[in-house]
Amino acid sequence: MAAVLVWHPDPFWSGTSRLLFFLLLAHLLPTSLLSATPLVRVSDGWTKAYNGLQPGANQAEVNMDQRRVNELRQMFPTFPETTITQLLNAHSGQVDQTALTIAALSEIFHSEEDIEDSMLLPSEILYDDRMSEVHKLVLRSNPWLAKFPLLMPGPDINHVAANLALEYEGKYCWSTCFDADFLAALMYEGYLPMAEMTRAGPAKFILLPKMHHQRCILKFEDLHVRKKVRKRAARFDITCDAAFDAVVEGCLRQHGENWLHPPIINVLKEIFHRGGINGVRIHSFELWENGTMVAGEMGYSVGGCYTSLSGFYTVDSAGSVQCIGTAKLLQRAGVAFWDLGMTLKYKLDLGAHCVPRQAFLGEIWKTRNKRPIELPCEPVNVKQLLESASV
Known part of the structure; x- marks a missing residue:
C-alpha cells in the first residue's frame, strides 16, 4: 500500500x-x-x-x-x-x-x-x-x-x-x-x-x-569551550552506546515522559538493539565520574549528521562537560554537523547557530548518505579528548 x-x-x-x-x-x-x-x-x-x-x-x-x-x-x-x-x-x-x-x-x-x-x-x-x-x-x-x-x-x-x-x-x-x-x-x-x-x-x-521552522545546528569548527568546562573536564570520562537503557531512564527521571512516551521509547530501543534501520542509528552518550553515570544524552545519526533527542545530568557542570565531550567524539568520528533541535541559549553558547528549514534539509541531504559513523564504547577522559585537538 x-x-x-x-x-x-x-x-x-x-x-x-x-x-x-x-x-x-x-x-x-x-x-x-x-x-x-x-x-x-x-x-x-x-x-x-x-x-x-x-x-x-x-x-x-x-x-x-x-x-x-x-x-x-x-x-x-x-x-x-x-x-x-x-x-x-x-x-x-x-x-x-x-x-x-x-x-x-x-x-x-x-x-x-x-x-x-x-x-x-x-x-x-x-x-x-x-x-x-x-x-x-x-x-x-x-x-x-x-x-x-x-x-x-x-x-x-x-x-x-x-x-x-x-x-x-x-x-x-x-x-x-x-x-x-x-x-x-x-x-x-x-x-x-x-x-x-x-x-x-x-x-x-x-x-x-x-x-521545526528553524533548526539549531553546530558545525564543529565553531565549537566554543568555556575555561570553566576545560578546568573540570579531567574529573569525567565519556562513553558512547555503553548504557542506552540507563540513559533513557535518566532522561525520564529528570524530565518525565513529556513527549518521550512508552511507544517512542520502545521504537528507539528497537532501532538501537537492531543496530540501525535504513541508515538511522540510535546512540547514547554517557558521562562518568568515579564509575557513576552523572550525565547522558540520547539521539540518532543519519550518515554524517547526529541529532540530539534528550539528555540529563545529576551533578553540577556534568551536563556542560557531557555536551563538550559529545561534540569532540562526534567531530573525531567525522560527523559533519550536530543537529541540536530547537534553539536554546546554552546551544548558542556552544557555538551553534539557527538555520531555516530549507537550509537544514539541504544539510541533511548532503550528509545522510555518507558512511555511518563509528563511535567508541571505551571510556575516554574528557580533558584528554579536548587536548587531542585544538578547540
Whole structure:
C-alpha cells in the first residue's frame, strides 16, 4: 500500500456544523458564558473572550480545582484562564469534556487567514481521502489534530515525507503508527519523533513528527569551550552506546515522559538493539565520574549528521562537560554537523547557530548518505579528548 498523506484543514466545521455546534453550546452552557463579547487575538488564532459569571453564581463552582485548570492550560496555553475555569464549571469539573469543548472553540474561532497560512499548497504530495475508522474516531475525540496532516506508512513514505517538509508551513504531522521502520523513515527525512497522550478515543498515544521552522545546528569548527568546562573536564570520562537503557531512564527521571512516551521509547530501543534501520542509528552518550553515570544524552545519526533527542545530568557542570565531550567524539568520528533541535541559549553558547528549514534539509541531504559513523564504547577522559585537538 502506498504511503498516504491526508489533509483535512476543516473536517467537521462546515457552516452548518458550526451553527449546530453553537445551538448545542447555547443549550448546554450558562447564558452568562455566551453573552455578546468581542473576539480577541491570541498568539495562534482567534478565541472567544467570555465575560465573567454573573454576581450570585456559585463561588464553589467558579473557584474550580486549580490543578484541573493548570492541566488544561498546559494543553491549551493560548486559551484564557478565566474561560477555562468557566468551561470547567459548565462541565461540572470534567476535564475530558472541557478539553473537547476548548478544542472545538479554538478551531471555530481560528481565522480563515490563519487556516490558509498553515495549509499545504498544491504540489506533488499525494492527497487522499482514505482514512480508517480508527483515524476518524481519533479525530472526533481529539479535534485539535485536524489542523495537522495525517501520515500513514507505505513504501513511498520517504517521498511523501520529503515533499511535505518542503511544502507544509506548519511544524507537526500526526499518525497512529509507531512502527520502527516508519519512524526511521521520518527521522531519515529530518523529522523529530515525538508523541502525545490523547484525552479520549481509540488511540492512547499519537505520534507527532516535528519539522521545526528553524533548526539549531553546530558545525564543529565553531565549537566554543568555556575555561570553566576545560578546568573540570579531567574529573569525567565519556562513553558512547555503553548504557542506552540507563540513559533513557535518566532522561525520564529528570524530565518525565513529556513527549518521550512508552511507544517512542520502545521504537528507539528497537532501532538501537537492531543496530540501525535504513541508515538511522540510535546512540547514547554517557558521562562518568568515579564509575557513576552523572550525565547522558540520547539521539540518532543519519550518515554524517547526529541529532540530539534528550539528555540529563545529576551533578553540577556534568551536563556542560557531557555536551563538550559529545561534540569532540562526534567531530573525531567525522560527523559533519550536530543537529541540536530547537534553539536554546546554552546551544548558542556552544557555538551553534539557527538555520531555516530549507537550509537544514539541504544539510541533511548532503550528509545522510555518507558512511555511518563509528563511535567508541571505551571510556575516554574528557580533558584528554579536548587536548587531542585544538578547540
